Amino acid sequence: MSPRYQVAVVGTGGIANIHAGDLAGLAERAVITAAVDPDLDRLDAFCQRWSVPRRYTSLDAMLDAEHPDLVDIATPPGLHRDQAIACLDRGMTVLCEKPPALSLAELDEIAAAEKAGAGRFATVVQHRFGSGAQTLRELVQDGRLGRAMTAVCHTLWFRPDEYFMVPWRGRWEIEGGGPTLGHGIHQMDLMLSVLGPWQQVIAVAERRARPTETEDVSAAIVTFDSGAVATVVNSLLAPRETSYLRFDFDYATVELEHLYGYSDDNWQITPVPGTEPAVQDAWRSGPKGVASGHRAQFTALFDALDVGGSPPVEVDAFRPTMDLVTAIYAAAFTGRPVRAGEIGPDSPYYRHLHGGPGNGMVPWLEVMAR
Numbered sequence: 001m002s003p004r005y006q007v008a009v010v011g012t013g014g015i016a017n018i019h020a021g022d023l024a025g026l027a028e029r030a031v032i033t034a035a036v037d038p039d040l041d042r043l044d045a046f047c048q049r050w051s052v053p054r055r056y057t058s059l060d061a062m063l064d065a066e067h068p069d070l071v072d073i074a075t076p077p078g079l080h081r082d083q084a085i086a087c088l089d090r091g092m093t094v095l096c097e098k099p100p101a102l103s104l105a106e107l108d109e110i111a112a113a114e115k116a117g118a119g120r121f122a123t124v125v126q127h128r129f130g131s132g133a134q135t136l137r138e139l140v141q142d143g144r145l146g147r148a149m150t151a152v153c154h155t156l157w158f159r160p161d162e163y164f165m166v167p168w169r170g171r172w173e174i175e176g177g178g179p180t181l182g183h184g185i186h187q188m189d190l191m192l193s194v195l196g197p198w199q200q201v202i203a204v205a206e207r208r209a210r211p212t213e214t215e216d217v218s219a220a221i222v223t224f225d226s227g228a229v230a231t232v233v234n235s236l237l238a239p240r241e242t243s244y245l246r247f248d249f250d251y252a253t254v255e256l257e258h259l260y261g262y263s264d265d266n267w268q269i270t271p272v273p274g275t276e277p278a279v280q281d282a283w284r285s286g287p288k289g290v291a292s293g294h295r296a297q298f299t300a301l302f303d304a305l306d307v308g309g310s311p312p313v314e315v316d317a318f319r320p321t322m323d324l325v326t327a328i329y330a331a332a333f334t335g336r337p338v339r340a341g342e343i344g345p346d347s348p349y350y351r352h353l354h355g356g357p358g359n360g361m362v363p364w365l366e367v368m369a370r
Contacts, residue, residue: 005302008034008068010059010083011075012046015097019074020050022295029302030070036062059083063090069305070095077182078174081106088119093311095301097124098185099325100318102176104343105351107322111315122301122311123318127190129296132267135286136194136247136254144282146250151230153191153245155184156238161211170212177353178214180205181325184234187243189321191232194247197225198324200339205332207364209237214354220328232328252279263291329353333361 007023007030009016016035023030034054037043047055056062063086071087073080073096081101087094088110100123101107114121127133139145157179168174175182192198203220210216217235224230245256253270256262271279290296301311320340327338330349348355355361 003069003306004028005030005069005305006033007031007070007072008036008062008066009046009052009072009074010036010062011073011079012037012039012042013074016046016072016074017049019072019294019298020046022293022298024050025295026298026302030298033068034062034066059086063087063092069093070301070311073097076168076174077102077176078168081110084110084121085113088113088117088121091118093120093122093305095122095124095297095311099123099176099181099322100315101322102181103351103353104319104322104326104349105345107315107319111319114315120310121315123313123315124294124297125186125189125313125318125321126294126297127186127262127292128193128313129290129300130262130264130292131287131290132256132262132264133190133193133292134290135283135288136267138286139282140194140249145252145254145279148195148224148226148228148247148249150248151191151195151228151246153184153187153230153232155179155187155234155243157183157236157241157243158238159210159236164210164212170210170214172213172352172354175214177325177329178205178207178212178216178218179234179236180215180218180328181353183236184218184232185321185325187245188232188324189318191230191245192321192324195224195226195228195230197320198340199223199225200337201324201327201331202337203328203331205329213362213365215332218328218332220331222324251275258292261291261293264288326350326353330355 009032012035032052035047035052036056036059038057043055071092071094073083077099080096084094084096164170201220201222205215205218207216220232222230243258247254251272255268258266269283304311326343326349331338343349
């Protein structure tokens with residue numbers, strides 16, 4: 001029988017409540033035993049709603065008193081690096097909401113802390129874990145769909161001005177970036193998990209309408225080691241919200257349209273004429289019945305812990321996604337192509353997605369400063 005894992009949730013806002021709801025659906029496998037939030041009213045409401053027995057107003061206090069099997073970090077992005085390292089230094093297993101860090105530099109610091117101790121770190125990228133994505137990856141890996149030719153990766157969402165009244169939203173130094181980092185990262189991560197290593201990106205990023213320091217829309221063209229070419233758009237300006245991925249292969253087009261999560265019904269496959277039976281049979285043969293979402297990733301995480309493995313998705317598995325996000329910003333603000341792995345400690349974009357204080361490469365910031 002699998003053990004019942006004890007979980008400490010750090011941050012008790014909106015996303016933490018989503019995590020808690022999905023953990024409640026896995027009550028036979030996990031239980032939230034502690035929660036952390038400096039806002040006492042929000043903390044009390046969370047603990048009452050989810051029957052959490054112990055509450056703390058600081059992470060250090062919780063770590064001094066508890067030794068949970070999993071620390072679930074669900075705080076604003078600007079807190080992730082320091083909180084993750086504090087947990088890793090104590091040998092904790094950590095699952096951290098996206099983005100796990102505000103820069104490649106911060107992600108590498110998390111990786112260094114993990115390697116220095118007994119802790120383990122994973123990022124929430126729940127769209128990898130639905131059965132549709134699992135089926136597609138299997139068919140790509142065994143070649144039954146043929147070569148990947150082109151792809152579309154669109155995160156077209158809508159956030160009104162009021163959304164950015166929360167103090168940490170829309171600010172480079174606290175949120176790290178706009179929809180390229182904070183919203184489209186899920187679809188881009190799923191795209192990379194299907195198509196494999198990317199090679200080069202060209203991009204634009206603009207602040208068209210929202211009262212933010214960060215961009216509210218970006219667009220990119222990404223080439224892959226396989227030769228495939230993808231268009232990527234991330235926007236918070238789309239009244240008809242959708243998340244759309246399309247993959248064109250030798251033998252079929254595979255499409256996924258959803259908003260914040262998908263089931264098997266959100267996938268569509270269109271075979272090349274003459275290949276219908278084989279392609280449809282191949283698609284039907286894959287995993288079925290698992291919707292994307294935090295519950296699916298929690299399940300995969302607990303399955304890994306059951307056998308003493310590492311929780312998915314580890315830093316090395318997520319870093320190509322963060323590298324692509326960073327490269328989109330760098331390509332947009334420098335006006336030149338950026339290659340995978342190009343951005344290292346010598347680049348101004350390694351530590352700041354906007355190129356750093358005083359860089360002067362984000363045109364609308366100069367207008368805002370006048």
